[in-house]
Amino acid sequence: MNKVIIRKVEEVIGKIQRMSLLQDQGYTSEVHQVITEKGSYVLKSSYELKYREWLEKEAVVLEKLNTNAEIPTPSYYGYFEGENSSHLIMSYEQGMTLTNALKKAEKHEQLAFIKSFGQFLHRFHETSVVGFQNHDWLAQQLKKAESYVELGQADGDFALLEKLLMNQPSSIKQTMIHGDCTTDNVMVINGEVRLFIDVAGMTIGDPRYDESLAIRKWIDHEEYLEAFYKGYRRYKVTKEEFEYFNEGLYEFF
Secondary structure (H helix, E strand, C coil): CCCCHHHHHHHCCCCEEEECCCCCCCCCEEEEEEEEEEEEEEEEEEEHHHHHHHHHHHHHHHHHHHHCCCCCCCCCEEEEEECCEEEEEEECCCEEEEHHHHHHHCCCHHHHHHHHHHHHHHHHHCCCCCCCCCCCCCHHHHHHHHHHHHHHCCCCCHHHHHHHHHHCCCCCCCCEEECCCCCHHHHEECCCEEEEECCCCCCEEEEHHHHHHCCCHCCCCCCHHHHHHHCCCCCCCCCCHHHHHHHHHHHHH
């Protein structure tokens, strides 16, 4: 990491004592834990244009939520851009991703974690909406998907996009959503799912998208699905809705 970036980081959080790369985070970015005289922080850095745009959105969301006690996310400390990179500074939170927690757990613990995930998402979808603009989320996502295909930045293609446009699910009341609610993007702290990370897509939108991504690893495992729905009691997506959101829309993001 060059001296200019280090200097800008130190302007925000103090003199760096040490840094270490966090191997289990950062598919679209580089993520470091940074220790300074003031405490422990996370420095998240992106270098490709698409992911830099996402990082900027994440910074905006985190800053907006700094005073919101209802939605648990890391605390925002700063964001800056270099010529070919973007950098977000946030609090370092003790814990591990749900993905890693499940890998290390016995089956009874896995079921408890998954139920906790369901409860956590249920509470989030019931959260009152403050400070986020209400809009037709699905229409915007489909428009973004089209631009990503045109730029060659998506796994989905025009044939899939046309299918999604022609077969949109019935509309439901929008709620707060995470926007990429996989087991990689929630943190287990003291035995429970308690924190969202990677919140670039957090907005008002269709909660069935979050739900579909949350259960994607367990869609064919009845016991795990049952554990999730012991916690998440708002609604159960249909097979068609799951396929639309997880196997369709998510292919573009």
